[in-house]
Amino acid sequence: MFVAPPGYQPVYNPSIPYVGPIYGGLRSGMSVYIQGVIPHEITSFNMNLQCGESEGSDIGFHFSPRFDNWDKVVFNSCQEGEWGSEEEIHNMPFSKGDAFEMVIFIKQEGYQVTVNGQDLHTFNYRIPVERVNALQIGGDVSIQTISIIGGGNPGDDQIGGNLPVMCGQPIYNPPVPHSSIIPGGMFLKKTIVIRGMVPLGANSFSINFMVGSSRDIVFHLNPRLQESVVVRNSLIGGSWETEEREISFNPFLEGQYFDMSIRCGNQQFKVFVNGQHMCDFIHRFQNFSEIDTLDVEGHVQISYVHF
Template sequence: MTFVPPPGYQPVYNPRIPYLGPIRGGLREGMSISILGSIPKDISRFHINLRCSESESGDIALHFNPRFDGWDKVVFNAFKDGSWESEEKIRRMPFTEGHAFETLIGISAEGYEVKVNGKEFHTFKHRLPVQQVRAIQVEGDVSIQSIIVIGPGGFPGSNLPVGVVPFSTIIPGGMHPKKTFIIRGQVPFGADRFAINFVASRSGNMILHLNPRLRKGEVVRNSLIGGDWGKEERQLSTNPFREGCPSAAETRSSRCL
């Protein structure tokens, strides 16, 4: 899925943990929050809070707290008027040590509908008005790749269809500086390679060829101009694509193509 977030919905990439940042415009029914990250092998616990102020004090509308303590569980709660309320303990662990994850928090009339890696996990009913939420906080043993607030009805600014691979479409308005594309999907087990190509429609030149090769553990970048391939780029500190894991590839234009 490809989108360009409008003002107020700009993604946060690779935040330093602990993280506390505002949710511009707040939350309301029909919105959701996508969090991509990874769990270290020596994890103890981490938590995600939806806070009612942009500070580390005040009410918390949602406290989402996976605990790896020998009795693996996920604790949900709310903090109101200076006190924690009654806990909801889910004695299942949707996260795996040493693996990437995607958590989606959807806001419904009933509560916060939490999904992990595409599977429904738990709905925490509202204890505070969702309109009071002003910030998101992440702390503990976790690494976060991105935090994205999604507007009502799906990804904000998106008017492109979700396609079956192989997929191609026209980019409305073309490319321009700082335009960002996020292509989200999951790499199936047993995958060998796939490619994402940005093509100039008039010339047929391939401006960007992004080619993750899973079995070799590398991501090839190149361009095809006038029928000739350029010099490949293969060097990466880490390979961000792994079989069986959700992935989000970001492509940002720094100059006009």
């Protein structure tokens, strides 16, 4: 079973209101990744990056979309029970009934917010970001995934036990088709996280783990929307091998976000989507270190890749 260390383990489908820790606190270079859905009946919701999990903790960053006759998004901070001056924008990025994907980037100067891949606002620090160690979410919103990216304690991403091995900087919103080098190639316990969305009207897409020098596809993952199947295969020496189609569930649906982790084990690749084990793919190519390229193509939007 894939078990991620604190800082890499996403939270799935939390009940609202939600309060949870940010292990090790925040620092520049990290980000907070949230997927959710705005209900049709909504007044407002809020997300607070706090200096503690208890009620009344200082709030380093308060984010509050408000749906009224003057739809707006409010940003603020709160110290010792006193709210600061509000910053607001009237470019509402959320739509009633629609899914959304939000990233809060921890920059040198402040919190940079993007929604559905579009920059929204940067809120300059009023409280040292190193004090922030909790996330609170409340109001009219349904949350599917919360991830703290770049978190955990030093050494969390080293080899050992069931911990995944991840390295390199995340890639955000790459255009598709996308090709990138896998830092260090594939090896035991190496884990790759891919997050994105299947657009409406999609037919199929593929995620390929390849040997760059030969263009052999060692692991081909191919959701086919019209057939409602997820095909796995390999292409070695120019010839496709035997297809595999059995899965425990199919998470790839039109208009839906997905959160996938693919881990290299002793005998197989293990694939988890939205926190659930979807399938395994027995290795057909044993020299892991030669697998050095990730290719993504087809009808898919990719928001985040982390090696």
